[in-house]
Amino acid sequence: MLLFQQIDSRTFRYRIDARSRIVFVNDSWLAFAAENDWPVSQDDVIGRPLMSFIADEQLRYLYGLLMARLRTGRGPLRYRYRCDAPDARRHMEMLMLYDPGEREIELQSKVLRIERRASQDLLCTDHPRADDRLDVCSCCKRVELGQEWQEWVEVEDAVIRLRLFDREHLPHIRHSVCPGCAEVLSRLVHRGPARPGPASSSRSATS
Numbered sequence: 001m002l003l004f005q006q007i008d009s010r011t012f013r014y015r016i017d018a019r020s021r022i023v024f025v026n027d028s029w030l031a032f033a034a035e036n037d038w039p040v041s042q043d044d045v046i047g048r049p050l051m052s053f054i055a056d057e058q059l060r061y062l063y064g065l066l067m068a069r070l071r072t073g074r075g076p077l078r079y080r081y082r083c084d085a086p087d088a089r090r091h092m093e094m095l096m097l098y099d100p101g102e103r104e105i106e107l108q109s110k111v112l113r114i115e116r117r118a119s120q121d122l123l124c125t126d127h128p129r130a131d132d133r134l135d136v137c138s139c140c141k142r143v144e145l146g147q148e149w150q151e152w153v154e155v156e157d158a159v160i161r162l163r164l165f166d167r168e169h170l171p172h173i174r175h176s177v178c179p180g181c182a183e184v185l186s187r188l189v190h191r192g193p194a195r196p197g198p199a200s201s202s203r204s205a206t207s
């Protein structure tokens with residue numbers, strides 16, 4: 001149920017160098033990470049490989065292909081994804097730009113809209129967990145019901161269909177990529193040449 005909507009006008013920016021190491025994050029990116037139970041500082045992330053922050057192997061592979069495409073000047077690339085909180089669906093957009101002068105890729109995320117919802121224990125990091133596991137798509141935040149269903153559904157639907165509301169200990173969450181999102185990212189990798197679009201070389205803006 002959509003309770004109410006919010007807006008968030010910030011742009012979360014970070015940059016990676018030619019070796020895909022993080023060389024810049026803006027203040028909004030750090031604030032957003034902290035708001036999502038990941039309180040990191042510049043020192044924690046600068047110099048770290050981007051891929052070390054991506055848990056799923058398939059997503060690392062697809063991101064590698066997207067970065068390779070950008071570095072050949074076939075960008076910018078743009079796609080939509082979700083970055084949910086337990087009590088909110090956050091619909092986001094990612095813009096990836098290559099800056100040939102600095103040989104860096106800039107990744108900019110924006111919130112398109114936020115839908116509030118009843119808090120979902122499955123997404124609360126401090127909720128007690130059992131030994132079993134559920135896959136959640138890193139991109140659309142849908143939950144895989146299980147191998148037998150081969151179906152990915154919103155977390156609220158998964159709680160009902162898997163009768164998770166009866167359980168004191170919930171399954172662990174494993175970050176994955178659903179087939180639909182894998183196809184979207186693959187199409188982004190393989191589509192025809194895009195209009196080259198230089199990124200701003202300025203790292204100072206912290207919108």
Ligand SMILES: [Zn+2]
Pocket residue numbers: 137138139140141142177178179180181182
């Ligand atoms: Zn997905």
